[in-house]
Amino acid sequence: MTTGRHEEILSAALEVFAERGYKGTSLDAVAERAGLTRQGLLHYFPSKKRLLVAVLQLREDLNREHLAAGHADKDLPSQLAEVVAYGHRNPGLAQIHSVLLAETVAGSDPAAQGFFHDHYQTVVEHAAELLTERYGARLPSGLTPRAAAMAVVAMLDGMQLQWQVDQDQTDHPEIMRDVLSVLLGSTPV
Numbered sequence: 228m229t230t231g232r233h234e235e236i237l238s239a240a241l242e243v244f245a246e247r248g249y250k251g252t253s254l255d256a257v258a259e260r261a262g263l264t265r266q267g268l269l270h271y272f273p274s275k276k277r278l279l280v281a282v283l284q285l286r287e288d289l290n291r292e293h294l295a296a297g298h299a300d301k302d303l304p305s306q307l308a309e310v311v312a313y314g315h316r317n318p319g320l321a322q323i324h325s326v327l328l329a330e331t332v333a334g335s336d337p338a339a340q341g342f343f344h345d346h347y348q349t350v351v352e353h354a355a356e357l358l359t360e361r362y363g364a365r366l367p368s369g370l371t372p373r374a375a376a377m378a379v380v381a382m383l384d385g386m387q388l389q390w391q392v393d394q395d396q397t398d399h400p401e402i403m404r405d406v407l408s409v410l411l412g413s414t415p416v
Contacts, residue, residue, distance in 0.1 A: 245326060248327070308401065382403065
């Protein structure tokens with residue numbers, strides 16, 4: 228069970244990791260943002276790597292909770308459009324994902340590499356399973372469920388990056404909905 232202090236530390240760490248990346252974040256900076264000493268922070272998270280993994284898991288949990296709360300009854304294109312809109316309303320979550328993913332690609336941290344490897348594998352497998360249950364071996368567009376799942380994940384990440392570069396782009400949720408309607412072989416909502 229997470230305590231209030233535990234959540235405060237994770238919130239502070241999310242902000243600092245998003246601003247500075249993994250390499251540029253010190254435990255002292257997180258402790259200061261959370262109103263603790265370094266030793267106080269280490270009481271809750273004994274290492275920077277454990278803190279990083281907890282922050283990445285927090286981001287996943289927040290995204291999952293948001294989607295489950297009131298959006299599960301929508302069609303898939305609308306659900307994923309809502310994922311994009313949620314990212315726009317919570318830029319820190321999108322930013323930490325992008326910053327840490329970039330550092331992971333550069334090989335800076337094995338803990339983050341393991342997390343992202345498992346994250347993408349799980350997300351693609353889960354999406355492919357859902358698409359297989361609904362459409363069978365081929366979607367109406369002709370794609371396999373796995374190919375469609377990989378394309379959707381790539382599009383989500385790409386839109387997230389584009390939006391972080393140009394936050395005036397506000398039509399991403401609609402674009403996501405329209406493109407997915409074509410990808411899945413259904414008509415736009």
